Amino acid sequence: MGGTVSVLRQPADERLAARPRRAPADPSDRGVRTLDTVPALADLLPGGALRTGAAYSITGSTALTMALLAGPSAAGAWCGVVGLPGFAAAAGADLGIDLGRLVFVPEPGPRWLSVVGALIDALTVVVVRPPTAVGDAEAARIAARLRQREAILVSCGPWPRCDAQLTVTESAWLGVGSGHGHLTARQTTVVAKGRGTAGRQRETRLWLPDPDGIVRIASEEATDTASNATTTNTPSPTHTTPAWIQEAVG
Amino acid sequence: MRTLAVWCPDWPVTAAGRAAGCPPEAPIAVLDRGRVLACSASARHEGVRRGLRTRDAQSRCPELVVLPYDPALDAHAYESIVTAVEAMTPGVQVVRPGTCAIRARGPSRYYGGETEAGIAVSDRLADLDLPDSRIGIADGPFAAEQAARATIRGDDRIRVIPGGAAAGFLAPLPVEVLGEPDLASLLRRLGLRTLGAFASLSPTDVLARFGPEGAFVHRLACGLDGQPVVARQPPPELNHHVDFEPPVDRVDQVAFAIRDSADRFVADLAGHGLVCTTVRIRVTTESGAGPERRWLHPRWFDAADIVDRVRWQLQGVGPAAGDLDSAVVSVWLEPDEVDPIGVHADGLWGGGPDEHIHRALARVQSMLGHEAVAVAVPSGGRGPADRQTFVPWGDRPLPSRPVEPPWPGSLPTPLPTTVFPQPRPAIVVAVDGRPVGVSSRGTLTGEPAQFCPDGRSPDRLQPVAAWTGPWPVEERWWDTDAARRLARFQIVGVDGSAWLLTVENRQWWTEASYD
Numbered sequence: 001m002g003g004t005v006s007v008l009r010q011p012a013d014e015r016l017a018a019r020p021r022r023a024p025a026d027p028s029d030r031g032v033r034t035l036d037t038v039p040a041l042a043d044l045l046p047g048g049a050l051r052t053g054a055a056y057s058i059t060g061s062t063a064l065t066m067a068l069l070a071g072p073s074a075a076g077a078w079c080g081v082v083g084l085p086g087f088a089a090a091a092g093a094d095l096g097i098d099l100g101r102l103v104f105v106p107e108p109g110p111r112w113l114s115v116v117g118a119l120i121d122a123l124t125v126v127v128v129r130p131p132t133a134v135g136d137a138e139a140a141r142i143a144a145r146l147r148q149r150e151a152i153l154v155s156c157g158p159w160p161r162c163d164a165q166l167t168v169t170e171s172a173w174l175g176v177g178s179g180h181g182h183l184t185a186r187q188t189t190v191v192a193k194g195r196g197t198a199g200r201q202r203e204t205r206l207w208l209p210d211p212d213g214i215v216r217i218a219s220e221e222a223t224d225t226a227s228n229a230t231t232t233n234t235p236s237p238t239h240t241t242p243a244w245i246q247e248a249v250g
Numbered sequence: 251m252r253t254l255a256v257w258c259p260d261w262p263v264t265a266a267g268r269a270a271g272c273p274p275e276a277p278i279a280v281l282d283r284g285r286v287l288a289c290s291a292s293a294r295h296e297g298v299r300r301g302l303r304t305r306d307a308q309s310r311c312p313e314l315v316v317l318p319y320d321p322a323l324d325a326h327a328y329e330s331i332v333t334a335v336e337a338m339t340p341g342v343q344v345v346r347p348g349t350c351a352i353r354a355r356g357p358s359r360y361y362g363g364e365t366e367a368g369i370a371v372s373d374r375l376a377d378l379d380l381p382d383s384r385i386g387i388a389d390g391p392f393a394a395e396q397a398a399r400a401t402i403r404g405d406d407r408i409r410v411i412p413g414g415a416a417a418g419f420l421a422p423l424p425v426e427v428l429g430e431p432d433l434a435s436l437l438r439r440l441g442l443r444t445l446g447a448f449a450s451l452s453p454t455d456v457l458a459r460f461g462p463e464g465a466f467v468h469r470l471a472c473g474l475d476g477q478p479v480v481a482r483q484p485p486p487e488l489n490h491h492v493d494f495e496p497p498v499d500r501v502d503q504v505a506f507a508i509r510d511s512a513d514r515f516v517a518d519l520a521g522h523g524l525v526c527t528t529v530r531i532r533v534t535t536e537s538g539a540g541p542e543r544r545w546l547h548p549r550w551f552d553a554a555d556i557v558d559r560v561r562w563q564l565q566g567v568g569p570a571a572g573d574l575d576s577a578v579v580s581v582w583l584e585p586d587e588v589d590p591i592g593v594h595a596d597g598l599w600g601g602g603p604d605e606h607i608h609r610a611l612a613r614v615q616s617m618l619g620h621e622a623v624a625v626a627v628p629s630g631g632r633g634p635a636d637r638q639t640f641v642p643w644g645d646r647p648l649p650s651r652p653v654e655p656p657w658p659g660s661l662p663t664p665l666p667t668t669v670f671p672q673p674r675p676a677i678v679v680a681v682d683g684r685p686v687g688v689s690s691r692g693t694l695t696g697e698p699a700q701f702c703p704d705g706r707s708p709d710r711l712q713p714v715a716a717w718t719g720p721w722p723v724e725e726r727w728w729d730t731d732a733a734r735r736l737a738r739f740q741i742v743g744v745d746g747s748a749w750l751l752t753v754e755n756r757q758w759w760t761e762a763s764y765d
Binding site: 170 | 606607609610611613614617618622623624625626627628634637638640643662663664665666667668669670671694697716717718719740742746747748762763764765
């Protein structure tokens, strides 16, 4: 009966579309629901998408966190950001996050775990920067809650027994010379490490973002120009002073 | 029908001045769409007139207090006056905020005469800090109101037009008092400048030429006002208050005591088929009026929500200690905006999709305080922190600065992904080891060679791989408090990290990071 009800409710509001149905009738199909991310990140994640009930850990980049949120958020999921007072919402919006469905708890204080728990009950993706090290018992409690509520946790920092760990190991910015230009694009190397049998390390070169502001996989030739640009400190040949600088100075 | 009209001159000024806490003798002007709508007596004395533009009014009276016109505030403030008059005599009709009409027969019998009734009402209003109210008594509301207005030219505050004498009293008045600007302009062009001239026309001709509306105002001009005073239905009492005797000085005690009232508040509204979407909470403390605030709700308030709001209001921002500066004497709950209950009814399959989200966020808010849960609204500005405004969950999402102006000199995309809430001190040095500075003409004293985005560890300087700047910003130079003059730089370190640094008064700050 419960299944029937959720099927009926599903089309009632399209904002629900990305939120997986709760309490599936068959417990065996728990955890197989996935939420699509931007295509560039699919290769890095085990299974090619974000799995509900899973915890992910990202180190070294807020932009990568935003890119990870962009897929579910654009598809209608509610996201929460806990303990990141510096999270630049405007940059997130540029990367594809819908600010109308993004909630911030910048200073959760010492009770941050209860806050995360309360948000997992309602939101689909919860981003947290743990202010203290997380114990295995706490992580297990959160994991159970994630599975029960079919939510996803993204930790900006280490998280015990996470499903995948993404680390930005290298980044090279384009567009800046010595005293001219402005940051336009960045190439990064992202190393992804899964858990258990999926523990094989995958390394990908990513535009984070590319000159058009899009996150995508970098092809080989682009990598070369990027490394040239940073080592020799020359601006990219196509670069001209943008209109806004002239406006600001003149 | 004998009617007693009560007129409070310059009511918008009185209402706005009281809300803004101005003394009644201060020169005040209330503005509507850039023009003076009403002004206080002292402002009028200085030459301020209705219809003047703001700048002209201020040039005539430099110390003029300018307040915006708010019709809702006008009506709300008049409510207490009507209630006071209603307590003396039933059957009060509010003509407009500032003017009301009463059936004169009852009070004149009770007080022993029409003038005596007028004096009684006037004295009651003087008790309410309205010493300048005017009373007019005549046949019908229109003539009575004109009689009240006519007192402005005399010394007496009460004007009684005997029965049947209304036409004679109205005859010399200009046609503009009918309140029909189009008709008045037409009558003037026809050479009919006074009500007497208009009244002398034959009613049949007026009906044929000006239609039913013209015939109606013609009857008014003739002093044959047949309108009855339609007594208003006193609105249901929906405000609730709790008095504490003796006063309590702990937030949890107040919150506990308010619970019952909050339950009744919500139940009363529900009894009228309403739910409250905005509540105004007033707190009086031993040291006088305490904090007052409007609270919005994304859906509607239930009792627990109201208790939470009272608690947050008493605590101020964030979860503070339970003790208050001054003991609470009473708490008032007033519904500011209400909706029919049907608008917010739960659907057959439960509430809307956002209901569970709202519940969870309200739980976090009751744990951490109202401001702790926020949503971001895009806003305009040059610096990275100006590009978003954080608004507490439940409040109206309005950006602090509009996005639309072009904001020349704003940051180019991609925007920094981490904006430090408090800029961190930074160090940028040239090749010779001296700090890099920017001259007042925007030139650098040296090229940045090494930098440290976190100035608290100055021994860990990192070579600069690439840099750009300075991007000078000079904001609000006309405002001594908000004026800022700084230069922004983008600096990339050899480790590939990129930062947005600013230099202001020779001090370097790390404003944001492209991480």
